[in-house]
Amino acid sequence: MDGRTLARVEPIRSFAQTLPDSCAETWSRAVEHPFVRATAGGTLPRSRFHVWIQQDARFVQQLARFVAGLIAMAPESDVAGLQSGLAALDPELALFGDFAQRESIRLDVPPLPACDEYVAFLRSSLDDYAHAFTAYYACERSYLDAWTNVRRLSGLTEPYAEWVTNWTSEQFAAYVDWLGSRVDEHAFAASDETKAQQRRVFARTVEFEVAFWDACWEVD
């Protein structure tokens, strides 16, 4: 074969892999948020990190209820995988608890509107399994990519190493890949209209991610 005569071809990407591109601007606002950059650059005020810890702990508690709801409506093919994701939230909540104790901060603070509104949106998506699953994928994928950015820029350095490790571990990346593969499997037989709705749900979820980072970034 003569390489000079071959047409340039784009690699084939799955539906799930194309979802961030279909809301590219919002996606980069989420995964390259100033909060993410400041975390990587070591310039994040400790008080803002504490607010994020408090709000994310609240978020994860509610996310566990959402995932339990997703499992309740899941087809058999998705149940075991989702259960493993739900089980992983226990050690994660323990991480928040240990951190809060070490830094003498409380975790029983009221959630900020950005946290409540995100959770309410996730709950409302449970009306439709494909929507809820897509929202969950967007939620997990955006944390994988945001914390992968932190790791790319600053490595596994203190004081955030445990958080970077939590959301960039091989197991977590494999879980998010698995979620993507289930999105693809379900999209395979879906109509164009259903896929367009899934793109909208993905983009909307990423907007809530941006709002969540904004809320933790904008506090004093």
Ligand code: MP5
């Ligand atoms: C996640 C999170 C990731 N902890 N917080 C927000 C605001 N978005 C996404 O979820 P998980 O289950 O902690 O990996």
